[in-house]
Amino acid sequence: MNVDDDPILPVHRSIRSYRPEPVGEALLERLLATAQHAPTDATAQMATLIRVQDPELRRRVAALAGEQEHVCEAAEFFVVCADIHRLHTILTASGLVPGQFPGVGLLFATVDASLVAQRLVDAAEAAGLGTCCIGGILDGVEDLIELLALPPGVVPLFGLCLGWPAEQPPVRPRLALESMVHTDRYGNYSEPRIAEDVAAMAAITRSGDWLRVLSSYFASGGVMEEREWPWRRALARQGFATWRE
Amino acid sequence: MNVDDDPILPVHRSIRSYRPEPVGEALLERLLATAQHAPTDATAQMATLIRVQDPELRRRVAALAGEQEHVCEAAEFFVVCADIHRLHTILTASGLVPGQFPGVGLLFATVDASLVAQRLVDAAEAAGLGTCCIGGILDGVEDLIELLALPPGVVPLFGLCLGWPAEQPPVRPRLALESMVHTDRYGNYSEPRIAEDVAAMAAITRSGDWLRVLSSYFASGGVMEEREWPWRRALARQGFATWRE
Numbered sequence: 146m147n148v149d150d151d152p153i154l155p156v157h158r159s160i161r162s163y164r165p166e167p168v169g170e171a172l173l174e175r176l177l178a179t180a181q182h183a184p185t186d187a188t189a190q191m192a193t194l195i196r197v198q199d200p201e202l203r204r205r206v207a208a209l210a211g212e213q214e215h216v217c218e219a220a221e222f223f224v225v226c227a228d229i230h231r232l233h234t235i236l237t238a239s240g241l242v243p244g245q246f247p248g249v250g251l252l253f254a255t256v257d258a259s260l261v262a263q264r265l266v267d268a269a270e271a272a273g274l275g276t277c278c279i280g281g282i283l284d285g286v287e288d289l290i291e292l293l294a295l296p297p298g299v300v301p302l303f304g305l306c307l308g309w310p311a312e313q314p315p316v317r318p319r320l321a322l323e324s325m326v327h328t329d330r331y332g333n334y335s336e337p338r339i340a341e342d343v344a345a346m347a348a349i350t351r352s353g354d355w356l357r358v359l360s361s362y363f364a365s366g367g368v369m370e371e372r373e374w375p376w377r378r379a380l381a382r383q384g385f386a387t388w389r390e
Numbered sequence: 391m392n393v394d395d396d397p398i399l400p401v402h403r404s405i406r407s408y409r410p411e412p413v414g415e416a417l418l419e420r421l422l423a424t425a426q427h428a429p430t431d432a433t434a435q436m437a438t439l440i441r442v443q444d445p446e447l448r449r450r451v452a453a454l455a456g457e458q459e460h461v462c463e464a465a466e467f468f469v470v471c472a473d474i475h476r477l478h479t480i481l482t483a484s485g486l487v488p489g490q491f492p493g494v495g496l497l498f499a500t501v502d503a504s505l506v507a508q509r510l511v512d513a514a515e516a517a518g519l520g521t522c523c524i525g526g527i528l529d530g531v532e533d534l535i536e537l538l539a540l541p542p543g544v545v546p547l548f549g550l551c552l553g554w555p556a557e558q559p560p561v562r563p564r565l566a567l568e569s570m571v572h573t574d575r576y577g578n579y580s581e582p583r584i585a586e587d588v589a590a591m592a593a594i595t596r597s598g599d600w601l602r603v604l605s606s607y608f609a610s611g612g613v614m615e616e617r618e619w620p621w622r623r624a625l626a627r628q629g630f631a632t633w634r635e
Contacts, residue, residue: 153420153513157427175398177571181564182402183508186525186548187607187614188594190564194571202574231569231579232608238584239601246614249621252500253525253614256547259504260511260523261570263428267512268398278505280431280498294575302501303431319426319435324476325506326422326439329447330539334476339483349433356484362432363477369432369491369498376494377632387622387632 154267156316160275161215163308168220172272176307180265183257191254192261193228195293195301196221205292209285210304215277219306224282224289225262227254230298248387251300251380258302269307279304283372286379297384317349399512401561405520406460408553413465417517421552425510428502436499437506438473440538440546441466450537454530455549460522464551469527469534470507472499475543493632496545496625503547514552524549528617531624542629562594 168176177194185191197203200217206224207216216222229250233243266276282289282304289301319325320342324334346355362368380386413421422439430436442448445462451469452461461467474495478488511521527534527549534546564570565587569579591600607613625631 153424153516154509157429157509159429174567177567179398181567181570182561184402184404184511184521184523186523188562188591188600188603189608190570192570193576195576196571196573199574230576231565232604234579235584235588235601236604236609238581239588239604241601241605242610244608244610244612244615246608246618248625249528249614249617252528252547252621255497255500256504259501260508263505263508264399264402264512266429266505267509271398276429278429278431283494283497296576299576302497316427317433320476322419322422322426325426325435325437326441328441329444331438331440331475331541331544334479336483339480343480343484346433355433356480356486358433359477359481359484360486363434363489363491364481365487365489367489369494370489372494373491376497380493380632387625 155270157266157270158314158316159277160306160310160312161277162310162312163215163219163275163306164311166220166309168274168308173221176265176268176272179268180261183260183264185257185260186253189232190257191228191232192258193226193231193299194261195224195226197224202292206282206289206304209289210279210281211284213279213281215306216279216304219277220308221306223305223307224293224301225258225303225305226295226299226301227251227258228299229254230296233298247385251385255302262305265305274307275310277306279306283376286375290379290383295383300379300383300385318345321345400515402511402515403559403561404522405551405555405557406522407555407557408460408464408520408551409556411465411554413519413553418466421510421513421517424513425506428505428509430502430505431498434477434498435502436473436477437503438471438476438544439506440469440471442469447537451527451534451549454534455524455526456529458524458526460551461524461549464522465553466551468550468552469538469546470503470548470550471540471544471546472496472503473544474499475541478543492630496630500547507550510550519552520555522551524551528621531620535624535628540628545624545628545630563590566590
């Protein structure tokens with residue numbers, strides 16, 4: 146089916162060109178309050194959003210993410226962070242001893258923060274705004290931790306642009322629904338299904354070659370391998386190491 | 391402000407009591423197609439939902455999560471998984487060599503899967519359905535991987551109940567917005583703010599004692615520490631270890 150026909154939520158498109166008008170503090174506060182009511186594991190709310198307003202700071206964050214212009218252009222830009230620092234502060238201030246669970250802490254905080262961020266995206270789009278998630282901030286994760294003065298227990302996950310859209314790009318394709326949703330047990334991914342998915346995904350990139358995108362990010366020698374050690378160093382520095390140094 | 395006054399999205403409440411009527415395949419497909427259009431890093435869609443339909447399997451999954459009745463009662467129950475297996479399969483089938491990035495892979499796949507899940511929650515609530523995220527599946531993560539036959543590169547993150555609500559619980563409180571959203575740099579969390587947040591959060595639990603909940607989960611000897619080693623073993627087994635065995 147075409148998700149355009151009768152959308153339950155506004156159709157999502159990543160917006161990379163924004164009008165200069167501000168979102169407005171009243172609307173922004175409503176959006177953030179809505180986002181904050183995302184589900185949270187065990188009531189702990191292990192998410193923090195750093196709202197980057199200072200233009201010079203914004204420029205430096207954009208540079209870390211490979212000079213993506215929309216990071217500077219969007220009326221609002223947030224760095225979405227997994228945060229167990231605030232929880233530790235509450236426990237300690239209350240005379241309790243925080244447990245040691247770096248792996249599970251990173252998991253639950255990453256989920257908490259991502260749920261808040263997606264609810265912010267859905268609320269923003271319902272209000273007519275555009276959004277764009279920026280995974281590229283991971284390219285400079287160690288510098289970003291410095292720039293935003295993130296304490297131990299906090300790591301940046303991705304950036305989020307938000308503002309009034311100046312473009313209406315086509316809706317991007319996705320894998321066949323059957324590739325993402327399996328029944329009862331993890332299903333086989335057969336050669337014909339793979340070929341179908343690769344063909345369907347071609348339109349996601351201007352080159353029409355999805356495998357070239359996947360290769361540049363995920364194949365041996367690609368972007369994700371370059372991000373691996375800086376990310377591990379960032380985890381260790383922020384107290385999320387699950388390995389011995 | 392009260393998020394009830396003029397909601398941009400339906401106000402979120404976790405629903406733990408469901409009517410028996412099915413969601414209906416047509417509506418469910420629309421919801422899943424909407425969810426699938428969540429943002430995804432580098433077009434890779436590293437998310438899989440296991441739809442648990444078999445009643446006996448559902449009962450066993452519910453038992454792993456501490457016999458939460460709503461897991462069995464909800465018309466639909468999904469296990470939300472981080473998945474780099476499908477991506478690896480696509481790369482390999484296309485003659486490409488997948489890179490080695492277990493830490494970054496887990497991060498991006500966890501974010502991808504959480505964004506899809508929250509978009510499913512937001513779409514479901516917009517259609518009048520209720521949802522409940524189940525973090526407790528982590529209590530039996532190793533058994534769950536067996537039950538769902540998850541291949542290497544796939545880990546379960548949390549469960550998601552979805553169905554027609556048979557209750558309308560009060561909206562749960564959240565921290566002060568200023569505690570979650572910081573400007574430009576990570577902000578201080580002062581004693582008076584902590585006391586305010588702890589007081590505001592009291593209503594989230596029937597006991598009226600939020601610190602008791604936090605203590606049972608997050609303090610030394612709590613639930614999160616119990617989940618740490620099974621989670622690390624699950625990560626190692628599924629190929630996400632960032633440490634030496």
